[in-house]
Amino acid sequence: GQNIDQPTEMTATEGAIVQINCTYQTSGFNGLFWYQQHAGEAPTFLSYNVLDGLEEKGRFSSFLSRSKGYSYLLLKELQMKDSASYLCATMDSNYQLIWGAGTKLIIKP
């Protein structure tokens, strides 16, 4: 079957670093996406990984290990506005997105 697992909720402190993990099992693999979703709003694209390794984009980095079916999103220098849900999604062999339920990140001052 197809499955995406990520923690339901995480808490971190403003200015700190947090790592949100995602593990997946999908039929075929055409890449992994991370989206940010603020409460009551639509998801917005953060990153796409299809090869193993780390992709850095400003304060956000995303890592992929295809052999382990594992990805993480690393957020540095956390700001209050980073409080949101972070959704992991893989693209399967039919180029359809398989979504995780999201990790709600709570930032405390």
Place this chain on the structure above:
Amino acid sequence: DAMVIQNPRYQVTQFGKPVTLSCSQTLNHNVMYWYQQKSSQAPKLLFHYYDKDFNNEADTPDNFQSRRPNTSFCFLDIRSPGLGDAAMYLCATSRDGGTGANEQFFGPGTRLTVL
């Protein structure tokens, strides 16, 4: 700015009363998607169009229908809304659904309340 627009942002309907949600895009993307998302859950794909080619997910209820009259517009019709259909409905587009690098761009969503 190129974007995905959804109207209305908030829709209230009565149990069993048909409702139509609309989505338009100025990105000129080939693929349009409709998702249903309930609180703290993953978005659930209902349909997608690759140009005019309609693709229905196997577990999408018959109560949900969709139309794409042209590249720019796509509609979601809920023929007889039930209380369980209350959710956020997200429209998304991608340039080409057939390659992995195509990110999906989302509209702001329509929050549907069923009374």
